[in-house]
Amino acid sequence: MMIAFEFAFTAPFQKLRALPSYLEILIVPMALRFIRIAETLSAETRSIDLKRRKSNYLSLRFAAWDVVFCVLLAASIAAGLIL
Incomplete structure (x- = not known):
């Protein structure tokens, strides 16, 4: 279902609030689509034989881009609560 926000709101303030x-x-x-793709890829790659020991753990680190996106997410949530 497609929602036309241009016609639903009359003021720019209402668009910003939404x-x-x-x-x-x-x-x-x-996000749900990404999860489904990841599950499919995980199931397909389990059958691949690796020369090293198999492990399900992956070392991830918090990078600068993660900080930027967290700040943007917090700002959009705060804007939704304030407006």
Whole structure:
């Protein structure tokens, strides 16, 4: 279902206030799609024989881009709560 935000709101302030909801509408289905793709790839790659010991753990580090996105996420949530 497609929602036309240009016609639903009359003031730019209303569009800005609805921005967190709009971002949620875009991000949640995308995240679910990514999870489904990751599960499929995981199932397909289990059968590949590796020369080293198999492990399910991956070392991840928090990078500068992660900080930027966390700040943007917090700002969009705060904007949704304040407006």
